[in-house]
Amino acid sequence: MLARIRSAYEKFLEAVVIVLMAALALEVTVGVIYRSAGHSLVWYDEIASILLAWLTFYGSALAAAKRAHIGCPEVVAMMPPRVRLAFRILAEVLVIAFFALIAWVGYSVLDVLATDNLVSLPEISVKYTQSVIPVSAVMILIAELLTLPAVLAEALKGGGHSAATGEGSH
Numbered sequence: 128m129l130a131r132i133r134s135a136y137e138k139f140l141e142a143v144v145i146v147l148m149a150a151l152a153l154e155v156t157v158g159v160i161y162r163s164a165g166h167s168l169v170w171y172d173e174i175a176s177i178l179l180a181w182l183t184f185y186g187s188a189l190a191a192a193k194r195a196h197i198g199c200p201e202v203v204a205m206m207p208p209r210v211r212l213a214f215r216i217l218a219e220v221l222v223i224a225f226f227a228l229i230a231w232v233g234y235s236v237l238d239v240l241a242t243d244n245l246v247s248l249p250e251i252s253v254k255y256t257q258s259v260i261p262v263s264a265v266m267i268l269i270a271e272l273l274t275l276p277a278v279l280a281e282a283l284k285g286g287g288h289s290a291a292t293g294e295g296s297h
Contacts, residue, residue: 133273140188140192140266141189158172158175172247181259184262192270192274194274211282219279222271226265230265230268236260240254
């Protein structure tokens with residue numbers, strides 16, 4: 128059951144990333160066409176930057192769901208079983224605590240940004256564009272929690288990297 132939920136979550140994140148990549152590609156293409164025609168769009172650069180940031184943050188959530196972040200699985204695999212499990216638990220607690228903090232601080236900052244608007248599109252609040260920080264942090268937390276049982280089972284079993292979890296260690 129958890130594997131199906133995790134798979135559905137990965138597919139959802141993949142769809143979000145694909146939509147963002149397509150939107151960024153389309154926006155850049157339109158911007159280049161207009162600039163080539165001598166009619167630059169005033170909002171082109173600002174929106175491209177926002178889309179790239181969103182792609183980065185939501186892509187990180189996808190990488191967390193696939194356990195594809197950079198790690199040292201070989202070092203973990205060489206540890207004795209009890210040390211390996213303790214190390215894995217500590218690493219997971221630190222990652223979860225870090226992203227919980229990012230979500231909380233990111234959400235807190237949104238109130239400060241409520242009065243700021245984009246320069247090129249003043250009808251759009253910076254609060255909306257920066258909501259990617261707490262939202263993606265929560266998405267990463269969900270990914271971490273969905274993969275946690277498999278990660279701990281793998282640590283108990285004796286490996287540092289599992290093809291089944293895609294886990295590359297944090």
